[in-house]
Amino acid sequence: QIASYAGAIMMLQYRSHLFTILICGRFARFIRWDRTGAIVSRRFDYTKRPDLVFDFYKRFSQLSPSQRGNDTNVSPIPDDDDDAIAA
Template identity: 40%
Template sequence: MEFFLEAKAKDFADPFYGTEGNTLNNTIEKREGQSSETCGQMISYAAALLSRQHRTFAFSIVLCGQYARFLRWDHAGCTVSDKFDYVEEPDILLEFFWCYARLTREERGFDPTVVPASAAEATLLSDTLSRYIKESQPQRRLSATRS
């Protein structure tokens, strides 16, 4: 999966406050109702993506009503854009997809240091797992029963 997009029908599902933030708890994250549920969904998607792929970061988009935001997730957290009206300004989304399509794998967040295992490394892993499985099997004791 390259990135994910979450779409909600209503504006109130937006998981973030505007640029003014929430002065009550000094956060941009909304923590009530549908907003909180949307945020939780997106966090679980990002965590799954970053834990199952060799990634340094990943992008996502959230659409709530006619508004959208871009998000950049990494292992430390998330950077969130201001929301914009994608109905009135569809070029913003189009430009994002156009630019994203031209990025390299590394620029899309794939970890360039990860390479396939060599044949020797694959053999070592296979041998080690086989030995582990064999050694972890319970020893069967044959007991002679006399009648």
């Protein structure tokens, strides 16, 4: 089910990859998804190692949009674009 959620996000947003945190009970895993699959970290007890989650968010906040997974090759079509109007 988690893979289907990641697939839906990748399909509905212009993304090259996606980061998620999976939490099951007191354990967590970091997952990086792309169109070919996922890379999953070892599980860790986030109640004993909350610094790992904090460090992830700290580093994630410092990434550029493309490093966060946004496809920067995609841009909105201007409202006055003749080809878009004709379509």
